Amino acid sequence: MKDEGHGESEKRIFRITLRIVFFYILIAGGWIFFSDTLIEHLAKSPEQLSRFQTYKGLLFVIVSGILLFFYIYGELKGRSIIEKRYENEVRLNYERMAKTLDSAIRSISKILETKDPYTQGHQERVTLLAVAIAGKMGLSEDETECLRISSMIHDIGKISLPSDLLTKPGDLSELEYRMIQTHPKMGKDIVDEIDFPCPVAEIISQHHERMDGSGYPYGLKGEKIHLCSRIIAVADVVETMSSNRPYRAAVGLDEALEAISKDSERLFDPHVVEACIDVFREDGFSFGDNT
Numbered sequence: 001m002k003d004e005g006h007g008e009s010e011k012r013i014f015r016i017t018l019r020i021v022f023f024y025i026l027i028a029g030g031w032i033f034f035s036d037t038l039i040e041h042l043a044k045s046p047e048q049l050s051r052f053q054t055y056k057g058l059l060f061v062i063v064s065g066i067l068l069f070f071y072i073y074g075e076l077k078g079r080s081i082i083e084k085r086y087e088n089e090v091r092l093n094y095e096r097m098a099k100t101l102d103s104a105i106r107s108i109s110k111i112l113e114t115k116d117p118y119t120q121g122h123q124e125r126v127t128l129l130a131v132a133i134a135g136k137m138g139l140s141e142d143e144t145e146c147l148r149i150s151s152m153i154h155d156i157g158k159i160s161l162p163s164d165l166l167t168k169p170g171d172l173s174e175l176e177y178r179m180i181q182t183h184p185k186m187g188k189d190i191v192d193e194i195d196f197p198c199p200v201a202e203i204i205s206q207h208h209e210r211m212d213g214s215g216y217p218y219g220l221k222g223e224k225i226h227l228c229s230r231i232i233a234v235a236d237v238v239e240t241m242s243s244n245r246p247y248r249a250a251v252g253l254d255e256a257l258e259a260i261s262k263d264s265e266r267l268f269d270p271h272v273v274e275a276c277i278d279v280f281r282e283d284g285f286s287f288g289d290n291t
């Protein structure tokens with residue numbers, strides 16, 4: 001498609017150039033032929049003939065210049081209208097694709113919630129907080145969009161786990177805990193084939209990594225962990241601790257913020273922790289009525 005468009009545009013440039021050259025040859029040839037015949041009749045002396053030749057030449061330059069101006073101006077104006085129309089079409093297509101991608105992400109997110117209703121809305125609330133933290137940290141529009149997509153489906157790997165395990169109240173056995181720990185890697189495998197505009201699979205796979213390397217599945221340390229994963233990690237813990245679950249009451253927002261402060265640097269990126277606390281304390285962030 002791209003090559004076809006490029007070929008079309010080259011053909012169009014060739015046609016315009018050909019038209020200009022043809023137009024020029026026609027005017028110049030006609031002018032030379034008729035004006036020479038005319039001034040030969042009008043000139044009464046060789047000096048007058050030479051003066052007429054000079055005027056004729058100057059007149060030709062002026063008239064052909066003006067005509068060429070209007071011709072090229074008209075062509076370029078028409079071209080710019082076509083280009084603007086094309087740009088609008090490209091923008092509309094992009095917006096349509098972005099909407100489709102957004103709906104697909106929401107659908108993927110909902111799939112997990114049907115399997116694990118106890119965490120319904122968790123990914124959405126984590127996303128709200130993560131994006132607010134990103135705003136506080138001054139992340140670019142593209143980075144924030146990448147973070148938003150990744151947060152919306154960060155736990156998608158849990159879809160591969162049995163519902164009983166996901167909703168099990170109380171403590172988990174070592175084997176069960178190990179099974180839960182596979183979800184970041186499973187999430188990566190699930191979305192790996194989707195051509196996201198940023199490393200969503202990598203971010204999802206690292207959202208349980210911790211700054212001191214004690215996280216899973218890779219045991220990555222510090223800035224080796226993707227910034228978006230470091231933000232999701234903090235938002236995830238705060239949302240989980242401050243939300244009610246059918247099998248336990250919410251620990252509370254104050255305790256959640258205290259917990260991330262206590263483990264700032266050791267487990268969580270201190271810049272992210274600071275931004276998260278500011279988002280609540282300074283900006284009055286709230287998860288809404290769902291907690």
Ligand SMILES: [Fe+2]
Pocket residue numbers: 154155183207208236
């Ligand atoms: Fe998770």
